[in-house]
Amino acid sequence: xxxxxxxxxxxxxxxxxxxxxxxxxxxxxxxxxxxxxxxxxxxxxxxxxxxxxxxxxxxxxxxxxxxxxxxxxxxxxxxxxxxxxxxxxxxxxxxxxxxxxxxxxxxxxxxxxxxxxxxxxxxxxxxxxxxxxxxxxxxxxxxxxxxxxxxxxxxxxxxxxxxxxxxxxxxxxxxxxxxxxxxxxxxxxxxxxxxxxxxxxxxxxxxxxxxxxxxxxxxxxxxxxxxxxxxxxxxxxxxxxxxxxxxxxxxxxxxxxxxxxxxx
Amino acid sequence: xxxxxxxxxxxxxxxxxxxxxxxxxxxxxxxxxxxxxxxxxxxxxxxxxxxxxxxxxxxxxxxxxxxxxxxxxxxxxxxxxxxxxxxxxxxxxxxxxxxxxxxxxxxxxxxxxxxxxxxxxxxxxxxxxxxxxxxxxxxxxxxxxxxxxxxxxxxxxxxxxxxxxxxxxxxxxxxxxxxxxxxxxxxxxxxxxxxxxxxxxxxxxxxxxxxxxxxxxxxxxxxxxxxxxxxx
Numbered sequence: 001x002x003x004x005x006x007x008x009x010x011x012x013x014x015x016x017x018x019x020x021x022x023x024x025x026x027x028x029x030x031x032x033x034x035x036x037x038x039x040x041x042x043x044x045x046x047x048x049x050x051x052x053x054x055x056x057x058x059x060x061x062x063x064x065x066x067x068x069x070x071x072x073x074x075x076x077x078x079x080x081x082x083x084x085x086x087x088x089x090x091x092x093x094x095x096x097x098x099x100x101x102x103x104x105x106x107x108x109x110x111x112x113x114x115x116x117x118x119x120x121x122x123x124x125x126x127x128x129x130x131x132x133x134x135x136x137x138x139x140x141x142x143x144x145x146x147x148x149x150x151x152x153x154x155x156x157x158x159x160x161x162x163x164x165x166x167x168x169x170x171x172x173x174x175x176x177x178x179x180x181x182x183x184x185x186x187x188x189x190x191x192x193x194x195x196x197x198x199x200x201x202x203x204x205x206x207x208x209x210x211x212x213x214x215x216x217x218x219x220x221x222x223x224x225x226x227x228x229x230x231x232x233x234x235x236x237x238x239x240x241x242x243x244x245x246x247x248x249x250x251x252x253x254x255x256x257x258x259x260x261x262x263x264x
Numbered sequence: 265x266x267x268x269x270x271x272x273x274x275x276x277x278x279x280x281x282x283x284x285x286x287x288x289x290x291x292x293x294x295x296x297x298x299x300x301x302x303x304x305x306x307x308x309x310x311x312x313x314x315x316x317x318x319x320x321x322x323x324x325x326x327x328x329x330x331x332x333x334x335x336x337x338x339x340x341x342x343x344x345x346x347x348x349x350x351x352x353x354x355x356x357x358x359x360x361x362x363x364x365x366x367x368x369x370x371x372x373x374x375x376x377x378x379x380x381x382x383x384x385x386x387x388x389x390x391x392x393x394x395x396x397x398x399x400x401x402x403x404x405x406x407x408x409x410x411x412x413x414x415x416x417x418x419x420x421x422x423x424x425x426x427x428x429x430x431x432x433x434x435x436x437x438x439x440x441x442x443x444x445x446x447x448x449x450x451x452x453x454x455x456x457x458x459x460x461x462x463x464x465x466x467x468x469x470x471x472x473x474x475x476x477x478x479x480x481x482x483x484x485x486x487x488x489x490x491x492x493x494x495x496x
Binding site: 003006007010011013074075077078080081082083084085086259260261262263264 | 310313314315316317331332333334335336339340342344345346347348349350359362363364
């Protein structure tokens with residue numbers, strides 16, 4: 001499986017390089033502007049945060065598109081003629097997309113966080129910006145608190161499970177669409193419908209398990225921004241277990257279709 | 265080594281591509297799959313390779329049903345280009361070396377030298393003749409038990425075809441099976457032992473090429489015309 005992951009990463013390196021390149025350009029622009037044009041620097045920082053989310057979606061979307069392409073094009077023979085179990089092939093593909101998307105997203109967010117600190121340092125002594133920098137300093141201090149840190153880790157676990165479920169469901173939907181309507185009109189639309197339907201079902205089940213989803217709280221006050229989690233932890237953990245089980249189920253279902261139903 | 269196709273069938277909604285195909289391929293022979301377009305040759309090969317799932321019957325290699333495990337002993341080379349676009353010839357060799365224990369890098373390198381091709385060449389920039397040679401090189405460098413070549417001579421010139429023919433004879437495994445599908449009947453007659461004629465998805469005739477010449481005193485091409493010319 002590791003060899004499969006190696007070649008999968010090489011196949012997708014184009015988009016990784018593009019996203020990393022965009023990140024470097026945005027960071028360079030921010031560092032150049034932060035000392036001279038504060039409004040432009042702020043705009044660049046906002047773009048960087050948005051770009052982080054866009055990067056995650058683009059990497060995920062590219063991964064699903066590559067999976068579809070392997071099923072449709074002859075290059076898929078390179079993958080599916082190898083003596084590797086279909087479950088390892090699918091898991092390898094999903095892991096590469098998952099890891100690369102997470103790494104790129106984290107790189108964007110880390111740089112955005114560091115840029116906030118730079119902003120706070122540069123403008124700490126400058127009125128009338130001292131109020132803004134004081135607020136930012138308070139945010140940073142709040143983010144460093146133990147409770148908030150635990151809540152942030154909880155939020156991170158939630159995001160990772162959600163991304164895993166979405167990825168596995170998307171792969172299964174592509175495989176099922178290819179099984180039912182291989183090469184025919186409507187295949188992509190069918191895959192899209194199946195994906196949406198399954199995700200709605202999973203979301204519904206998750207909300208039934210975890211109950212009230214107002215567990216994550218974000219408060220903006222004069223003292224600054226505070227983030228915390230106040231829901232029932234055990235129900236959240238149950239919903240994570242369900243998410244991982246659902247994603248794993250989709251993964252094995254995809255492998256089954258690859259081995260027994262899909263014709264290349 | 266025994267490759268068995270038993271009641272092998274592939275049905276689609278509007279068509280039966282392979283219909284109740286029964287044949288045991290014996291090792292040490294080179295088989296030709298012959299028939300007009302749409303007779304089921306490619307579908308049959310893909311079922312043997314494990315890329316297409318039969319709707320009836322099965323394929324067994326040494327008693328084991330064809331699946332991901334048997335792919336370690338089977339190599340399938342399609343007509344079309346299938347290497348990843350980013351790959352150089354060297355990358356293709358690395359890929360095969362990583363996934364197939366039977367891949368002999370020395371043989372591949374030697375073949376590349378004979379073909380005057382370099383490992384740094386990008387596969388997407390190769391001509392059809394060069395690509396056909398690389399496909400054959402990577403196929404024959406695998407010491408697989410079952411070698412399936414789907415229309416290996418399509419779109420390549422006479423000199424390249426002659427060279428590929430010689431390679432096939434030189435590297436055909438003594439304890440394995442080579443199956444070639446081709447429309448160039450006169451060309452492949454020189455290298456094969458057994459001709460398998462297919463018609464509308466069914467096995468029409470299996471004939472030893474030497475016996476055909478000795479007993480019926482006709483060439484393979486003439487036999488082909490005899491079987492299929494009624495349809496014209």
